Amino acid sequence: MIRSREIVQEIEEIRQRGRYSTTRSELSTRLFDIERAFQRHDQSQKELTKYFPVAIIACIEVYFRMAIKDMVDSGEPFLDRAQSLPSGLKLDLSILKAVHGKVITIGEFIAHGIKISRLDHIERAITALLGVGFLTAIGTTTNRWASEIRGKPLAPILSNPDEVFNDVSRTFELRHIICHEIASAYEIDHEEVERCFRNCVTFLRAANELISETIHPGAPLTQTAMNIAAGESLMEAKRLLYKACENVRSRLNQGELLAFDESQEKWQSYCDAWALFVAGERSMGGTIWPVIYAGVAHATIDRRLEEVGKWKRLSDPA
Structure with missing residues (x-):
């Protein structure tokens, strides 16, 4: 069993490995680097192709932990709703001392204990905090930048939500196969990886738009x-x-x-x-x-x- 002091240390180390102070900046920078690497990689290098489902799922898992942290730390109504989140961590005196001493935040502690290894895990957690169905909400989320800055008509970021959700779920499966099995007889389908990768990126951007607007409605765009x-x-x-x-x-x-x-x-x-x-x-x-x-x-x-x-x-x- 992980001790409370180790949990606090893990949270501190995770924070220290980040470069920026905002979730949006961390996500944007990481996605830019991964997308550029995907565009440049040689499709014939099948072993390298396996990297991208792993990398994009890592982004998804880390982003949603950061998003949960941001929502909870922003206060009500998210702090109250966080009581319904299933957590594998127990609150004890060591954790209370760390929170009281501002070593870690309540949001960091709660997010650290949330299981995020499938799309339905994410859906349950974010739905609980938003108070509305996450997948329904993200399916109608629009891009403020495109409409307010570039003058484009308002349109959902996800043009085909069901396809996106299916591909996100499939990418979780691919990550599991690649990371936890040798799977020597399994052939990587580059077209499938590319489609899943693109839809995961779109999913992340739509989620970031939805959650950012929920926490900071009407925030500056440029x-x-x-x-x-x-x-x-x-x-x-x-x-x-x-x-x-x-x-x-x-x-x-x-x-x-x-x-x-x-x-x-x-x-x-x-x-x-x-x-x-x-x-x-x-x-x-x-x-x-x-x-x-x-x-x-x-x-x-x-x-x-x-x-x-x-x-x-x-x-x-x-």
């Missing part, structure tokens, strides 16, 4: 709009931190005030340096760099805001 929104959110976080710091400063004597201001100045240098480190070189980050930088800085400010907000003198009454 990179410029996202950059502006991220910058505005960061400015608001800075304003709240400034207000919290002023509240602390009003309660300090002269000696304490100098020490606090010095600590805040050093913290600000750390915040800037950490955000730059995670976001990487501006010239290499492309148009998404401001969103990544702002997201990291915002998270760091949130932690500092909690520290400052809870500060008390040791001599203060409890």
Whole structure:
């Protein structure tokens, strides 16, 4: 049996292996790389062809864990609905301490214990959180970018939902055969793999559109709009931190005030340096760099805001 401390460590390690702070960015980057590799690979290399069902199912499983995490961590009504999710993990004191200490989130813990090895597993979990049938909802999901930015008529992303769902289920089967059987007599059908791969990619994009719109309805679509929104959110976080710091400063004597201001100045240098480190070189980050930088800085400010907000003198009454 996996111990609670090992579960917490697993969740932390999974988070550390991600590059971006948002599910949408992680999915978009990974899908772009896999699609490009699929387009370039030699169809005669049948052993290499086996890689793609495995890779795309890995994307599906990881994406839906991240989506469950995002929905639960966004609060109600998803947090309440999460009680009905079947989980293989038990909540104990070690987990409670990790959540309380913000080592992991409630969403990460719940998502980590959900079984996602078939389409019906995904359907049950996401239906429970959405409060409506997931496969029905995804079948009518439209692409806001295509209609609002490119001016195309509104149309469902999945033109043939039943075919897509069948191919997603089939890809899970192919992944199982490839990963868990030698299957030396099994011949890979490249046409089937290609069709399943394409429909899995479409399925993921439709699911991401549905879930993103459910959590953040009407969110900015263009990179410029996202950059502006991220910058505005960061400015608001800075304003709240400034207000919290002023509240602390009003309660300090002269000696304490100098020490606090010095600590805040050093913290600000750390915040800037950490955000730059995670976001990487501006010239290499492309148009998404401001969103990544702002997201990291915002998270760091949130932690500092909690520290400052809870500060008390040791001599203060409890």
